[in-house]
Amino acid sequence: MHSKNVYIxxxxxxxxxxxxxxxxxxxxxxxxxxxxxxxxGDDVFFNTGTDEHGLKIYRKALEEGKDPQAYVDEYAAxxxxxxxxxxxxxxxxxxxxxxPRHTAAAQEIWRRCRGSGDIYKKKYKGLYCVGDEAxxxxxxxVDGKCPNHPSMEPIEIEEENYFFRLSAYGDxxxxxxxxxxxxxxxxxxxEALAFVERGLEDFSISRVKEKMPWGVPVPDxxxxxxxxxxxxxxxxxxxxxxxxxxxxGKPGQNLFDTFWVDGETLQLAGKDQVRFQSxxxxxxxxxxxxxxxxxxxxxxFVTSGGKKMSKSLGNVIDPLAIVxxxxxxALRYFLARHIHPFEDGDFTMERFHEAYTxxxxxxxxxxxxxxxxxxxxxxxxxxxxxPADFPPEYGAALDSFEFNRAADYVxxxxxxxxxxxxxxxxxxxxxxxxEKGRALIAELAVELYAIxxxxxxxxxxxxxxxxxxxxxxxxxxTLFPRKE
RNA sequence: AGCGGGGUGGAGCAGUAGUAGCUCGCCAGGCUCAUAACCUGGAGGUCGCGGGUGCAAGUCCCGCCCCCGCAACCA
Numbered sequence: 001m002h003s004k005n006v007y008i009x010x011x012x013x014x015x016x017x018x019x020x021x022x023x024x025x026x027x028x029x030x031x032x033x034x035x036x037x038x039x040x041g042d043d044v045f046f047n048t049g050t051d052e053h054g055l056k057i058y059r060k061a062l063e064e065g066k067d068p069q070a071y072v073d074e075y076a077a078x079x080x081x082x083x084x085x086x087x088x089x090x091x092x093x094x095x096x097x098x099x100p101r102h103t104a105a106a107q108e109i110w111r112r113c114r115g116s117g118d119i120y121k122k123k124y125k126g127l128y129c130v131g132d133e134a135x136x137x138x139x140x141x142v143d144g145k146c147p148n149h150p151s152m153e154p155i156e157i158e159e160e161n162y163f164f165r166l167s168a169y170g171d172x173x174x175x176x177x178x179x180x181x182x183x184x185x186x187x188x189x190x191e192a193l194a195f196v197e198r199g200l201e202d203f204s205i206s207r208v209k210e211k212m213p214w215g216v217p218v219p220d221x222x223x224x225x226x227x228x229x230x231x232x233x234x235x236x237x238x239x240x241x242x243x244x245x246x247x248x249g250k251p252g253q254n255l256f257d258t259f260w261v262d263g264e265t266l267q268l269a270g271k272d273q274v275r276f277q278s279x280x281x282x283x284x285x286x287x288x289x290x291x292x293x294x295x296x297x298x299x300x301f302v303t304s305g306g307k308k309m310s311k312s313l314g315n316v317i318d319p320l321a322i323v324x325x326x327x328x329x330a331l332r333y334f335l336a337r338h339i340h341p342f343e344d345g346d347f348t349m350e351r352f353h354e355a356y357t358x359x360x361x362x363x364x365x366x367x368x369x370x371x372x373x374x375x376x377x378x379x380x381x382x383x384x385x386x387p388a389d390f391p392p393e394y395g396a397a398l399d400s401f402e403f404n405r406a407a408d409y410v411x412x413x414x415x416x417x418x419x420x421x422x423x424x425x426x427x428x429x430x431x432x433x434x435e436k437g438r439a440l441i442a443e444l445a446v447e448l449y450a451i452x453x454x455x456x457x458x459x460x461x462x463x464x465x466x467x468x469x470x471x472x473x474x475x476x477x478t479l480f481p482r483k484e
Numbered sequence: 485a486g487c488g489g490g491g492u493g494g495a496g497c498a499g500u501a502g503u504a505g506c507u508c509g510c511c512a513g514g515c516u517c518a519u520a521a522c523c524u525g526g527a528g529g530u531c532g533c534g535g536g537u538g539c540a541a542g543u544c545c546c547g548c549c550c551c552c553g554c555a556a557c558c559a
Binding site for chain 2: 011013014016017020021022023025026191194269270271272273299300301302303306307308309310311312316338340343344345346348350351354355357358359361362365366367368369370371372373374377404405408411415418419421422423425426427428430441475478479480481482
């Protein structure tokens with residue numbers, strides 16, 4: 001097996017709210033895949049970070065009487081903490097859109113798009129709501145007023161902004177979207193193509209600095225700030241040190257060439273991101289003369305009680321609270337197996353608790369305890385399992401991002417092993433015939449080890465505990481304590 | 485209106501055309517190594533409704549019914 005370079009990134013969450021379980025899903029999916037590829041011997045660059053510019057953040061910071069930079073620093077720290085909270089890949093890279101190397105990269109991609117003739121200045125006339133300090137579309141009006149500020153009269157305003165010539169990229173984007181695996185799952189490809197067929201319109205990529213100072217300055221025009229989308233999308237390559245030679249890579253290694261140009265590139269995003277990730281960002285890359293993303297995987301949304309989570313409904317699931325009350329691996333398990341990888345999935349505490357008890361406490365937790373109790377009592381030393389490849393069925397599920405199927409496979413093995421213990425009765429055999437009993441128990445330990453290894457991408461903490469228990473021949477602390 | 489998703493045993497879900505499966509609950513039995521756990525068997529389904537294509541349809545095609553999301557916080 002020859003190793004490949006694999007680039008994986010999530011989208012960057014906008015830092016105007018606490019970490020959301022939906023983002024936890026995206027991070028965990030990306031992390032499982034990153035760990036899987038690492039185990040396969042591939043070289044993985046795994047990126048996430050925070051999107052920190054824009055009017056919403058600027059206004060919110062001012063409302064709270066904070067300096068915008070201090071405000072985003074606070075949030076960035078919270079999101080960075082997810083690395084430990086969720087048990088993420090140790091080599092995870094974290095980019096902030098306020099990092100100097102990022103803002104420099106955003107300016108450079110701007111220059112390149114401009115060099116290709118795809119950026120131009122245009123007067124934009126529209127209805128503007130002073131309350132929101134934003135343009136509103138005709139279709140958004142309620143009784144001719146802004147839905148957020150019904151007491152204010154929208155005013156017609158003219159503003160000059162820069163635009164990106166997306167309209168010139170229809171054919172090339174269509175060709176891109178037709179490539180194998182450009183959009184995963186397959187059925188979202190049609191959705192992306194439908195956007196293109198409807199006709200791509202140029203989009204505004206800057207704001208007047210006076211009104212929106214919290215952003216990346218537009219090169220060679222100090223009256224304008226980049227619109228947050230244009231800036232944020234660049235993070236996927238600024239994190240690699242583009243366009244500068246990487247200071248963070250191995251000596252002599254250019255991370256951008258290694259992972260973006262020569263690597264397998266993979267982005268994860270929510271289902272509402274198709275236009276941004278598979279169309280706008282790809283067109284920006286084309287304009288800048290850079291390779292497009294090989295695959296973009298879109299997950300569904302996490303609902304709660306069948307409804308979209310909202311503070312007013314009070315059905316918001318806080319990933320930090322779950323991890324605190326249960327564990328990171330318990331959350332990862334639920335997200336992997338009980339939330340569909342591509343479609344909307346429902347997350348309620350009842351479902352979560354049920355799955356925790358049935359499959360973690362009574363399942364893998366109990367299985368580990370029963371085998372390791374036997375092993376510790378009857379074997380003189382830990383077994384040393386031969387390294388083995390993942391079963392094809394398991395690998396195939398992960399290759400296609402079907403984490404639920406991968407987990408189903410592992411739990412099928414858990415059940416089969418419980419069954420085997422009942423049928424072969426090692427606890428009796430070891431009394432009747434010590435040698436045969438020991439051989440059987442060793443066999444069970446080897447199988448437990450194989451399960452532990454398969455859990456590595458999904459539940460790294462649990463995986464390590466099981467492997468350690470088998471190798472050292474010790475019954476571990478209770479893996480999943482019973483709750484309630 | 486339009487767009488997207490969904491309707492599978494009591495509940496929640498998976499299902500990539502070829503004997504309808506998983507978790508929970510229920511009933512009966514087994515085991516005692518293990519976290520009052522584990523194993524076996526059983527009851528319980530006209531896979532929303534009606535057509536169509538196929539040797540074969542939960543799965544593909546057409547029509548219809550019902551539910552959810554598409555203002556904001558929010559992925």
